[in-house]
Amino acid sequence: MFDLLKAEINGYLLLPEDKEYNDRRKVWNTFIDKYPAAILVCKTTSDVAAAVRFAKDKGIPVSVRGGGHHVAGTGVCDQGIMIDLSDMRKVSVDTEHRIAIVEPGATLGDVDAETQKYGLATPTGTVSETGVAGLALCGGLGYLRGKYGITSDNIAAVRIVTADGAEIQANEQENPDLYWAIRGGGGNFGVITSFEFKLYPLGPEVLAVDVMYDYKDAKQILQKAQAFLRYAPDEVSFNMMAVQLPATPGLPENLHNKRVIIIAGLYAGDKADGEKAVQPLRELASPIVDQTGIVLFKELQRKFDLMAPKDVPVYGTSLFVKELTDDTIDTLLSKLEQIPRPSVLVQFWACHGQMNRVPSDASAFAVRDASFLLLFDVDFPLEEAQLCKDWIESVYQTMLPYSLRKSSYLNTVRADTQITKDSYADNFKRLIEIKKKYDPTNFFRHNHNIDPQV
Numbered sequence: 230m231f232d233l234l235k236a237e238i239n240g241y242l243l244l245p246e247d248k249e250y251n252d253r254r255k256v257w258n259t260f261i262d263k264y265p266a267a268i269l270v271c272k273t274t275s276d277v278a279a280a281v282r283f284a285k286d287k288g289i290p291v292s293v294r295g296g297g298h299h300v301a302g303t304g305v306c307d308q309g310i311m312i313d314l315s316d317m318r319k320v321s322v323d324t325e326h327r328i329a330i331v332e333p334g335a336t337l338g339d340v341d342a343e344t345q346k347y348g349l350a351t352p353t354g355t356v357s358e359t360g361v362a363g364l365a366l367c368g369g370l371g372y373l374r375g376k377y378g379i380t381s382d383n384i385a386a387v388r389i390v391t392a393d394g395a396e397i398q399a400n401e402q403e404n405p406d407l408y409w410a411i412r413g414g415g416g417n418f419g420v421i422t423s424f425e426f427k428l429y430p431l432g433p434e435v436l437a438v439d440v441m442y443d444y445k446d447a448k449q450i451l452q453k454a455q456a457f458l459r460y461a462p463d464e465v466s467f468n469m470m471a472v473q474l475p476a477t478p479g480l481p482e483n484l485h486n487k488r489v490i491i492i493a494g495l496y497a498g499d500k501a502d503g504e505k506a507v508q509p510l511r512e513l514a515s516p517i518v519d520q521t522g523i524v525l526f527k528e529l530q531r532k533f534d535l536m537a538p539k540d541v542p543v544y545g546t547s548l549f550v551k552e553l554t555d556d557t558i559d560t561l562l563s564k565l566e567q568i569p570r571p572s573v574l575v576q577f578w579a580c581h582g583q584m585n586r587v588p589s590d591a592s593a594f595a596v597r598d599a600s601f602l603l604l605f606d607v608d609f610p611l612e613e614a615q616l617c618k619d620w621i622e623s624v625y626q627t628m629l630p631y632s633l634r635k636s637s638y639l640n641t642v643r644a645d646t647q648i649t650k651d652s653y654a655d656n657f658k659r660l661i662e663i664k665k666k667y668d669p670t671n672f673f674r675h676n677h678n679i680d681p682q683v
């Protein structure tokens with residue numbers, strides 16, 4: 230059945246009987262167990278176009294895999310063709326125009342490794358193994374969001390294979406409606422074959438915030454963090470992580486199984502000014518450990534790779550909040566008294582500065598007035614899957630009334646029609662119109678779908 234496609238491609242096609250098939254169908258979240266009819270390991274843009282034309286012609290669904298990190302596992306589908314971009318990882322830098330040209334299978338680490346050679350960086354995320362494509366298309370929140378905005382705000386242009394198999398350019402001048410839609414609209418409009426990201430001078434060294442507090446002070450920490458955000462300079466971006474530490478030999482015994490809150494952040498500016506600016510984050514309570522100091526930006530970007538679970542089933546969700554009010558904090562902390570497993574990770578990502586200055590209708594990414602993004606994840610052994618899934622959904626339901634217009638961060642939530650609609654808010658209507666123009670049959674639907682028939 231796939232012979233015609235095989236004849237057209239520079240990459241290779243894997244069928245279920247092929248040795249590499251099982252490894253290639255896996256995505257980061259091993260809870261996802263899907264069996265595509267074929268996997269096309271793309272090497273060139275023309276491979277992507279060939280896959281789209283072939284699948285459309287034969288009526289076969291497709292999924293698009295960048296770095297494979299979405300918790301919902303939308304990079305793989307049952308019975309369809311998985312367009313696997315993970316071998317297309319080249320990154321090059323145009324120093325004159327301060328632009329990084331990035332292939333769609335690149336990881337955040339690939340981008341940082343190349344751009345930092347020139348003392349430049351683009352805002353991405355905080356775990357280096359994450360794929361840049363999926364992250365950028367649905368937002369992208371990292372340590373530069375306060376100063377330079379989210380990743381999608383920094384897409385200067387893309388090349389994209391649309392549902393008719395043609396490759397076109399989208400930027401401010403060419404196909405501006407598509408350019409608007411792909412900055413937040415995810416994989417709904419086609420397969421991005423090349424990104425251009427804006428770059429800024431940064432590093433190689435930066436001032437990184439790294440403080441660990443006792444979880445018993447959680448309420449005060451969250452209250453003070455919220456207060457800090459009201460006057461925090463754009464240069465400071467930070468995440469807070471509530472986690473139970475493992476009992477591993479690498480940690481001092483007094484920290485084994487201890488619940489802590491870790492503050493991780495960065496000052497994107499003069500390091501001496503930064504010391505003063507980040508000081509309040511070091512005084513949210515009495516620290517257990519404070520390793521705030523100068524580090525290589527590249528190292529900071531890899532620092533939390535170790536905390537990201539690997540080869541385990543995971544379930545996760547997210548909600549934006551306007552403010553961490555006392556009510557919100559109390560409700561959440563009381564819910565966290567009954568976690569199903571020690572591996573529950575609850576995060577609070579501060580949203581402010583440039584990220585929130587972009588008008589909500591300037592691109593598809595709509596949430597520009599939250600002060601925190603709440604993230605809930607748990608990894609589990611398969612026999613506890615239902616328990617953990619139920620618990621994460623119950624946190625979601627508990628916190629929903631405290632959320633900002635029920636909006637979630639689509640990069641960190643299950644693919645659900647209502648959640649997708651709520652998160653695009655007033656931009657949803659325009660997204661449907663653009664979807665009707667570029668993908669009227671909803672060919673690209675294994676994603677946080679914008680269904681043109683809605």
Ligand SMILES: Cc1cc2nc3c(=O)[nH]c(=O)nc-3n(C[C@H](O)[C@H](O)[C@H](O)COP(=O)(O)OP(=O)(O)OC[C@H]3O[C@@H](n4cnc5c(N)ncnc54)[C@H](O)[C@@H]3O)c2cc1C
Pocket residue numbers: 256257292293294295296297298299300302303304305314333353354355356359360361362363364365366368369370371415416417419420421422537538640641675676677
């Ligand atoms: C360990 C970990 C850490 C994370 N840290 C952060 C963080 O710090 N900040 C943050 O903002 N997010 C973070 N995320 C969430 C991350 O943004 C999403 O998982 C994102 O989808 C990853 O992109 P990917 O290419 O790896 O995903 P994939 O699973 O490959 O893709 C997800 C979806 O994106 C679309 N897509 C991917 N590539 C293309 C393409 N070339 N063209 C069109 N559509 C495409 C498809 O619809 C696909 O289903 C993290 C996730 C994990 C697992």
